Amino acid sequence: xxxxxxxxSIKATPIPAKVQRFFTPCPRGLEQAxxxxxxxxxxxxxxxxxxxxGFTGNFTLGYKVCLWSRIASRVLWQLAEAEYRHxxxxxxxxxxxxxxxxxxxxxxxxxxxxxxxxxxxxxxxVTLRVKDxxxxxxxxxxxxxxxxxxxxxxxxxxxxxxxxxxxxxLDLAGEALFKRxxxxxxxxxxxxxxxxxxxxxxxxxxxxxxxxxxxxxxGTILTEAAMIAMNIAPGAQRPFAFEKLRNYDAETxxxxxxxxxxxxRPLPANLLFGNDLNTEAIDVTKRHLQNIGGAATSDAxxxxxxRAETLTKPAASGLLLTNPPYGERMEELASLKAWYPALxxxxxxxxxxxxxCFITADRELPSGLGFKPNKKTPxxxxxxxxxxxxxxxxxxxxxxxxxxxxxPLEHQRGFRERS
Ligand SMILES: C[S@@+](CC[C@H](N)C(=O)[O-])C[C@H]1O[C@@H](n2cnc3c(N)ncnc32)[C@H](O)[C@@H]1O
Numbered sequence: 001x002x003x004x005x006x007x008x009s010i011k012a013t014p015i016p017a018k019v020q021r022f023f024t025p026c027p028r029g030l031e032q033a034x035x036x037x038x039x040x041x042x043x044x045x046x047x048x049x050x051x052x053x054g055f056t057g058n059f060t061l062g063y064k065v066c067l068w069s070r071i072a073s074r075v076l077w078q079l080a081e082a083e084y085r086h087x088x089x090x091x092x093x094x095x096x097x098x099x100x101x102x103x104x105x106x107x108x109x110x111x112x113x114x115x116x117x118x119x120x121x122x123x124x125x126v127t128l129r130v131k132d133x134x135x136x137x138x139x140x141x142x143x144x145x146x147x148x149x150x151x152x153x154x155x156x157x158x159x160x161x162x163x164x165x166x167x168x169x170l171d172l173a174g175e176a177l178f179k180r181x182x183x184x185x186x187x188x189x190x191x192x193x194x195x196x197x198x199x200x201x202x203x204x205x206x207x208x209x210x211x212x213x214x215x216x217x218x219g220t221i222l223t224e225a226a227m228i229a230m231n232i233a234p235g236a237q238r239p240f241a242f243e244k245l246r247n248y249d250a251e252t253x254x255x256x257x258x259x260x261x262x263x264x265r266p267l268p269a270n271l272l273f274g275n276d277l278n279t280e281a282i283d284v285t286k287r288h289l290q291n292i293g294g295a296a297t298s299d300a301x302x303x304x305x306x307r308a309e310t311l312t313k314p315a316a317s318g319l320l321l322t323n324p325p326y327g328e329r330m331e332e333l334a335s336l337k338a339w340y341p342a343l344x345x346x347x348x349x350x351x352x353x354x355x356x357c358f359i360t361a362d363r364e365l366p367s368g369l370g371f372k373p374n375k376k377t378p379x380x381x382x383x384x385x386x387x388x389x390x391x392x393x394x395x396x397x398x399x400x401x402x403x404x405x406x407x408p409l410e411h412q413r414g415f416r417e418r419s
Contacts, residue, residue, distance in 0.1 A: 267300040
């Protein structure tokens with residue numbers, strides 16, 4: 001039997017000098033918002049497609065996107081791409097990557113394969129062969145090899161197959177980017193953090209106009225909004241997989257983090273307003289706000305605990321953005337539907353001058369409220385197929401009441417009613 005090669009000392013290949021290709025997956029429906037965010041971060045050749053955005057840039061742009069993207073779920077660095085017809089060609093593609101120069105054999109790995117219209121019958125088999133290719137590359141270079149950890153791997157390798165092309169990526173983020181680090185306790189049904197940030201981006205909210213979440217739950221929308229208003233980098237509090245790569249440029253990343261830290265602003269008062277029926281929700285929201293910016297941040301947010309439909313308008317105009325409860329069981333759905341008219345009446349009575357946006361899986365919400373939405377945007381909250389409904393609650397001044405008779409009162413006040 002041939003002797004196994006002894007462990008050799010491997011020097012990191014330096015940070016690649018030439019332009020690199022990346023792919024950032026995101027919640028479906030937010031591709032264009034992510035493309036805009038990537039452009040602002042300096043990405044080139046930006047290419048939004050279903051479920052994510054491809055782009056190019058120098059290698060350390062990958063660090064910057066991990067630190068600053070509020071909408072991306074991951075940052076995948078493209079290592080290799082080729083046409084394939086069967087599993088062994090994918091094995092060879094992965095085997096030709098110089099894995100031992102990328103990370104140490106002490107790091108654990110996980111391979112994930114996704115495919116659209118691939119002719120291959122078993123993605124599990126492809127997963128296994130790519131894992132074999134990585135292990136074989138280590139075995140050829142040293143005595144040790146990385147082991148597999150499917151729940152908390154150090155290195156995540158993603159393979160994407162189309163009908164004829166295979167692409168191998170290394171995930172620079174590690175844990176998904178929506179795990180910012182401020183959520184340390186759960187309440188039922190929280191929104192994904194990057195979905196909340198993405199909705200704020202879709203509505204053009206940049207921290208200048210009042211924002212109200214009247215059913216804030218654990219405060220995801222408010223916490224993401226606070227981070228935007230304060231210019232806090234969403235990744236400021238968490239580690240990334242790229243810090244474990246052999247070529248990790250600690251100095252460059254420390255400079256990025258320090259610069260981000262030095263640009264944080266305090267949260268102005270009277271900008272963010274949150275409310276929930278449930279006391280525990282308010283307590284959790286407060287803690288999430290404290291986790292991002294201490295007591296000063298949570299004190300700057302006005303939090304109340306009452307029924308949404310009894311709230312007083314906190315400012316003359318602003319953005320109401322919320323994720324109302326939706327019933328999964330029939331009885332819950334029935335009681336929700338019975339409550340919608342009261343919520344709609346409150347919007348008409350109290351919230352003129354505001355734009356109200358609701359993300360929900362219930363397509364009947366606007367008609368239940370008694371409005372025709374100005375806009376509806378398909379969005380996914382995890383696997384849940386939702387719509388973001390927008391209702392413009394025009395202030396009285398927008399439309400002059402007709403001098404006499406004719407129009408019903410609500411129309412005179414300029415509300416956009418359901419037709
Ligand atoms: C789907 S959850 C919101 C989750 C939140 N977006 C998050 O990320 O944690 C809906 C919230 O609406 C609250 N709620 C239900 N009916 C309410 C009402 N009439 N007034 C105020 N809050 C209400 C519930 O207590 C719950 O926290």
